[in-house]
Amino acid sequence: MKTNRFLIIIFLSFLLVHSTWAQTKITKKQTTIKPEAETKENLETTKRETPDQYQIRLLMENDAFGGFSDRYYTNGARLEFHMSAGESNPTRRVFSYWNDLFLTPNEKTKYLQGFAVGQEFYTPTNITKADVSYGDRPYSSRGYFTNSLTTFNEDTSITTELELGMIGPSVGGKSAQINFHNFIGSPTPQGWDTQIPDSYSVALKTDIRKFYHRFFGTQYNVNLGNIQTDVSFGLIFRFGNVDKTPGPGSSVLQPGSPILHEDGKGYWYFYVNPGGTLQAYNATIQGQMGTDKAYKSQNRSSAFSNWDSFLNNPTPDVGERELQYRILSEDNGRNTLQRYILFNEFLVNGTNNPYNIGLNYLLFNNIFNGAEEIERTTRIFLLSNLAAQWDQIPDNAKALAVYSIFRPEGGKLPPIIRYYSYEILSQFILDPKQRETLLQLLREEIEYRDEKTYIADLKRAVGFVRAGFVSVSNAGFLFGLHYNYQTIDFQAAKGLPQQHQWVGFQLGKVF
Incomplete structure (x- = not known):
């Protein structure tokens, strides 16, 4: 858990420095512009560039929440902070070149800069074994910190994030899961000492959500990095009191956009999101690139x-x-x-x-x-x-x-x-x-x-279905529940389950 505390300290320190820098810049600008020289256009420009929205979002998911079997992707958690990004925002200046390739900016386009910390844990089918099992998913855990930019208008959202983190024992998956299982009275996981070894990670991710009708849209997700490299596509069907706003993403694995909200304009909807993923590389299954501490039983x-x-x-x-x-x-x-x-x-x-x-x-x-x-x-x-x-x-x-x-x-x-x-x-x-x-x-x-770690072969094509409920109130309170069904993402031995299910929730608030 030391790595988790370290990431959180970095996260909070960065926010403090960024907020202080932004406030100093605003104060300096306000003192150097004489009131009598301000025009209506200058006032509107200043208002647009001043951070005028802050929000926080928490996503959590676990197969225990739905009473499902404890295996494969077993736990994920992510905490996000977002704020409006003016034209001088460094993250917007860098990422908007990429985001604007998928969305043509107009007077309604908005930008949100985000920071997030997260964790993901993976285990085999039978956690009561101290050794790895033949043809099963290996133990692995990963933690990360991200900086992102979300560009959105009335029917499209583009979220691009740069991720820095690590995979391996230093993330703290062993102690976290053992303590949680002891708390809820579940069997103690025995095999965390066989998990994928330590390695640092870097990734660039983009999530695109576009709605052609308020009840129908598409989702694209691209991950490029040394932990995961894949591409996903999905359809989104929904029903409720909502216009064409893409709304927030729902899964820790594909978090998507944050809370998209305007004052006094709440919405709610039920959704179904079928889709598929094509994998090129997954270190939580295959281990580190170029390592000599891995083997495959099959x-x-x-x-x-x-x-x-x-x-x-x-x-x-x-x-x-x-x-x-x-x-x-x-x-x-x-x-x-x-x-x-x-x-x-x-x-x-x-x-x-x-x-x-x-x-x-x-x-x-x-x-x-x-x-x-x-x-x-x-x-x-x-x-x-x-x-x-x-x-x-x-x-x-x-x-x-x-x-x-x-x-x-x-x-x-x-x-x-x-x-x-x-x-x-x-x-x-x-x-x-x-x-x-x-x-x-x-x-x-x-x-x-x-002294070697078992790794599994990758399954290139993975199918998924997500379904759930999302509500954003007039005051900007977010509540969401989601169910996930997914075919397995590795080549399993005969007799092992070929699918996995879990449940998650998200909470948030726009300030």
Whole structure:
């Protein structure tokens, strides 16, 4: 959370300096112009250039708000401050060259300069695993600060923003989500130590909204940067007491324009916004550009590819064993039971393993199941099984069992625990060559994965539907609710959900 405080301090300091600079300039101008020399035209020009509107907006969204499953894009928050931008405003001078390509300025055109800080958190399907899951979305978190310009008239808004931020552990996603889940009584996320590493970000984004009828419009969104590069298009259908004003955006992921409001002219409407996104790059899925600390479970060359070279005697049986080990290793977060049955048939029943389900499940969980957090009822069941044959269990296996059941929450399983698990499991495999090979392969596997971050393949086309309600009162109070449905943005393993849903809200006020 240190990075969040740092960004907020920068945000507030910038506002203070900018406000002081603007007020000094206005005061100086007022003292140098003699009242008797002022014309009506000068007065109107001064009024236009003086900041005459301020507004604040908060957007928040979370899959828990709608009671949906906790996965993929799990939380987003954004706080914005906007004010009128006169002709001498530096942000307007720079960004208006770009914005004016999409909108022809007229006497009704207005300009708002904006500042924002925001955060986004992403998690896999099963947050109870300490390791990454095969073919799932990796953990990642990003935070950012933006400076923007919104150009708008009666039916069109163009918002362009420059974003500076970072992705990685320094953003504070781990502590934020663990604290929030502890507060609401949800399971503690176990895998944040595997998240995408730290990297700084820069991006330029443009959102275009145009209404051809008060109940119908289009939306375009372009992101160019080293965290996300994509383009989106959507249709907006709405119904309510509203003219052709584009109104505010609604999503933290695509915030769009701020509160568009004139004194005494409130409006409200319901809307549906179907559309799609084409992705070129997404660091929250693919990791940093050029990093050597990433791997892909689906398509990398694993240690099991060396099975034949270890045995030096390829046979159909060797190929079958390799396939079984691969299936055991391909944990997608939702196939634990199937893989445990395979583990029991292949590495327990066919050996002289003397342990019952208690210790064997812990070995399976440590080696092949991502060190998944053990639920309270399951923990009691395993303890009962262990107690039944406690005297027959070696001391190193006892220590392993106790640690595995009661290990600390929220972190990786230490490598030494995996090594112990490998040793205890393999010593009961009757075939000495198979035992030697299994140990060597598993050791190579953990050495390969240690200090590396799982990344996923990108899905180029993503579809979405947003729906909600927006109300801006005569006095400039904003209230909005929105629902989001989206197809997944990465290439998922078989059996994982192919969509995600979440709910959000926004509050704001024009001063």
